[in-house]
């Protein structure tokens with residue numbers, strides 16, 4: 707059985723896929739992030755450079 711990834715529209719196998727209905731963890735996180743952030747964060751192409759979201763570890767430690 708094949709399903710379409712909601713994020714990137716790629717056709718993927720349903721069985722044996724831990725990230726379903728997404729094709730990958732990345733697409734899953736993108737979708738969750740879009741939901742949590744009201745979708746406005748997805749303006750440009752996906753970029754691995756921003757996989758670590760801003761946190762308090764650098765702010766407030768000056």
Ligand SMILES: [Zn+2]
Nearest residue numbers: 711714729733
């Ligand atoms: Zn995908």
